[in-house]
Amino acid sequence: MWLRRAVKELDSAWFDATNNMMTTADARKILFEELLWSTGISLRHTATIPEASVEALRTHLAAAQEEKDQLIRQHQEDLSAQRAISKELKDQLIQLGLDHSKALKAAQAIAEAKLDEALEDASNSNVVLQAELEEAAKARKAAEDKAARLEAEQKEYDLLVTQTDALAFRLFPDSQAHAVKKFGERRVAQAYENLGAPWDPYDHLVAEQFPMLP
Structure with a gap:
C-alpha cells in the first residue's frame, strides 16, 4: 500500500512540474506570436520608421525567438532528465517493495516453520506424557490390587x-x-x-x- 502511494505521489509531482513548465512555455510562445503579429502590422502601416529601427526590431525579435527556442530545448532536456530520474526512482521503489515482500514472506515462512516445530514438539511431549500417565495409572492400579x-x-x-x-x-x-x-x-x-x-x-x-x- 505505501509503495503504491509513493509511486502515485511521484507521478503527481512529475505531472505538476511538467504542466507548469509547459504552461510557462505556451504563455511565452503566445506573447512572442502576438509581438510578431503586432510588429508586422506596424511595419505594413508605418512607412516612416527608419530602416535602422526596423532592423533593430528584427534583431530583437530574432533574439526573442532564439530565446524561446532555447527555452523549449532546455525544457525538453529538463523533462527528459526528470523522466529518467522518475523512472529510476520508480524502479528503486518497486525493487524496494519486491525486496520487502520477499523478506516478509521469508520471515513468515520461518515463523510458520518454528510454529509447526513447536506444535509438533508439544504434540510429541503430550504423547509421551500421556503414555507415562497411563503407565503410572497401571502401576498404581497394580499396587492397589496387590x-x-x-x-x-x-x-x-x-x-x-x-x-x-x-x-x-x-x-x-x-x-x-x-x-x-x-x-x-x-x-x-x-x-x-x-x-x-x-x-x-x-x-x-x-x-x-x-x-x-x-
Whole structure:
C-alpha cells in the first residue's frame, strides 16, 4: 500500500512540474506570436520608421525567438532528465517493495516453520506424557490390587491363627491359664503400654508358641 502511494505521489509531482513548465512555455510562445503579429502590422502601416529601427526590431525579435527556442530545448532536456530520474526512482521503489515482500514472506515462512516445530514438539511431549500417565495409572492400579490382595490374605491368615488358638484352647483347656501368664510376662518384659489390651491375631500367634503346660 505505501509503495503504491509513493509511486502515485511521484507521478503527481512529475505531472505538476511538467504542466507548469509547459504552461510557462505556451504563455511565452503566445506573447512572442502576438509581438510578431503586432510588429508586422506596424511595419505594413508605418512607412516612416527608419530602416535602422526596423532592423533593430528584427534583431530583437530574432533574439526573442532564439530565446524561446532555447527555452523549449532546455525544457525538453529538463523533462527528459526528470523522466529518467522518475523512472529510476520508480524502479528503486518497486525493487524496494519486491525486496520487502520477499523478506516478509521469508520471515513468515520461518515463523510458520518454528510454529509447526513447536506444535509438533508439544504434540510429541503430550504423547509421551500421556503414555507415562497411563503407565503410572497401571502401576498404581497394580499396587492397589496387590495391597488389597495382601490385606485379604492377611485377614484370612489372622482368622486362621485365631481359630487355631481357639481350637487349641478347646483341646487343651488347662494350658490357657499358662499361656495367658506367659503372654502377660512377655508384655511386661517388652514394656507394653496397655497390659490388659485384648489379644490381636498376632498375640494369638505368639501365644501358640508357648508350651501347652508349664
